[in-house]
Amino acid sequence: MKKNLLSTAAAALALILGASGCQDTVNTVENRDLAMNPDSVDTRAFSTDSFCRDRLALISMRRSKTPGGVMMVQAQIRSERYGFWSELWSGMTGTNPYYVLYRFDWMDENGMAVSTAANAWQPLIFAPGEVKFIQGVAPNSRCKDFILSVREDPSAR
C-alpha cells in the first residue's frame, strides 16, 4: 500500500516536472550602462482583466517623433508567465504561448479620435518571459494623445 502511494507520488512529481520542463521561456541580457536617453511617457492604466494584467508587465512607454514630425510611441512589454507554477498552469491549459491583441487609438488636439487603418486590433504572441516592443504611429502631426488597448485573443483559446 505504502509502495503504491510512493509510486503514485513519484509519477505525479515526474509529470509536473515534465510538464514544466516543456516550457520554452525566453532569457534576456542587456548592457547595464545604457547610452539611450528616451523620452518616457507617464501612463495611467485602467485594467479590467486581472489575468492579462498579471501576465503582462509594461516595462516602459516611450515617445519620439518621426522624420515627418508625427508622434510615435513604443511600449516595452514582458510576458510574466514564467516560473514554476505559471509555466505549469499555462502548459496544462494550452495557453503557451500567450496570444494577445493590441490597438492604438489616437486623439487630435480637440480630443477627437482619428480613425485610420492602423486602429485595427493586431495580434501579438508572447513566449514566457519574452520582451516585445509594440509601436504606434500617430495618423498625423495633430495627434498627440493615445490609448493603448490590450486584450487576450479569444480566437486563440
Added chain:
Amino acid sequence: MRTVSIFTVAALAAGILCGCGSSARRIDPSTQGVTTVRDVNTRDWNDVAARAVNSLVASGALVRQDGRKAIVMINEVKNRSGSRARTQILTNKLRQAMLASGKAVTTTAVGGRGPEDNATRQIRELENDDLFNQATVQKRGTVISPDLSLSGEIINQATRSGRTRENTFYFHVVLTDLKTGLAIWEDNFEITKQETVNIFGY
C-alpha cells in the same frame, strides 16, 4: 417496436444536427472572424494594413521638401499567392491612411489598371458639346500628375508535414518616386498560419 425506436432516435439526431446553425449577425472580425490557412482573412488584412500604415507614416517618405502634399498614384498590388486575395483591400486602407496623414493625396485619374475614375477624362470630352456651358467645362492641362506610385506584391509559401499544414503570406509594398524611379519606402510583412487536420483530412 425496435423500428419505431430507431426512427425516433434518427429523427432526434437529425433535429439536433439541423438545429446547430446560427442566424446571421454582425461580428468583430478581429476576434470572431474566421481564420483559414489557405486564404488571407479579414483580420490578416487589418493586421497587415495597420503595420504598413505605421511603417509608411513613420518613414516620413510622404513628406516633400517644398511643403506641398505629395500626389500618390495607386498602382497594382499583384497577387502571386495561391489564394483569392483581393489586394484592393490593402491599397484602399493605405490610401485612406495617406489622406489622413495630411501629407499626401491620391489621384484617381491614373492607376495601375487605368484610371480609377474615368470622369476626369470623360468630362473633358464635353468641350465640343453645345449642350454644356463651356465656361463650366474643365479645361485640359489642369490635372495634376502623380509624384509617387504605390505598388506591391503578395506571394506565399505553403508547407505540409504529416497532418500539419502551414502557409506563410509575404506582403511587399513599395512607394516609388516617379521622378527618379527610386523606391523611397518599402517594407515586408509576413503572416504565418498553421493547422493540423484530423485523420480524415479536414
